[in-house]
Amino acid sequence: MNKPPVRSVGVIGGGTMGVGIAYVFAEAGCDCVVIADSDRSRADHARETIASRADKLLHQGRLEPESVEHIASSVSTVGSVEGLPIDLDLIIEAVPENLELKLDVLAAAERREPVMLATNTSALSISRLADALRRPANLIGLHFFNPVWTMPLLEIVCGTATSDDTVTAAREIGDYLKKETIVVRDVPGFATSRLGLALGLEAIRMLEDNVASAADIDRAMELGYRHPMGPLRLTDLVGLDVRLHIAEQLSASLGPRFAPPRLLIDKVAAGELGKKSGRGFFDWSDQ
Structure with missing residues (x-):
């Protein structure tokens, strides 16, 4: 052995x-x-x-x-x-x-x-x-x-x-x-954070623009692209505060395409951090 x-x-x-x-x-x-x-x-x-x-x-x-x-x-x-x-x-x-x-x-x-x-x-x-x-x-x-x-x-x-x-x-x-x-x-966002954040931020912007509900935006990626979990639910699991911090870092180094949406900033300010706080883009209070 x-x-x-x-x-x-x-x-x-x-x-x-x-x-x-x-x-x-x-x-x-x-x-x-x-x-x-x-x-x-x-x-x-x-x-x-x-x-x-x-x-x-x-x-x-x-x-x-x-x-x-x-x-x-x-x-x-x-x-x-x-x-x-x-x-x-x-x-x-x-x-x-x-x-x-x-x-x-x-x-x-x-x-x-x-x-x-x-x-x-x-x-x-x-x-x-x-x-x-x-x-x-x-x-x-x-x-x-x-x-x-x-x-x-x-x-x-x-x-x-x-x-x-x-x-x-x-x-x-x-x-x-x-x-x-x-x-x-060692580049900003490495591979995973950079790709994951780009998808997550765009999903948040779609929610801001009333494109669809959080559940339907996630379902589109799960069923249409075979993602095991939608980007908004994943953001809830990662933590909205973590995502915001990474977005601020990447925005400073890679430009405005990674600027955090106002909805994300407001939710973090309100203490809606995702699963760990009981609420983010979804309700986790009973889990």
């Missing part, structure tokens, strides 16, 4: 993406998966969510009892990046899409001396994030998709300083997690 590419992993951030990332590494067989989050209740909820996911798969006959036990025993939490063990095989940050926050978090993570350092950013420049690091060649983008445990894609994003060895290791990690990988250059 080939040696796994990683046995110990630190995940910074216990939100939706951090939980999903921690879960897939634990399910793959990692001996040590440590989630770092300063919010104690969020950290506790992260472990509960991971245990609940494993238990659900057990009852569906999709996970063996020993795997459930391994997941429970391998996942732990700490209250800060400084609490992560030294010399982990991989540390991946999954904190909000704020450049200064990510720069601070990655610098702190590098001081834990991991073999490999990664960011789950969906739009920020990998090269820019590597600027403050002592070993920029070790940083790479590992862009997972929500829900991490079911979405098959892992987008690998290479900064200008990212080494070939780091890219090879990232591909091996993708194989280990049973993900399909694509490798893209």
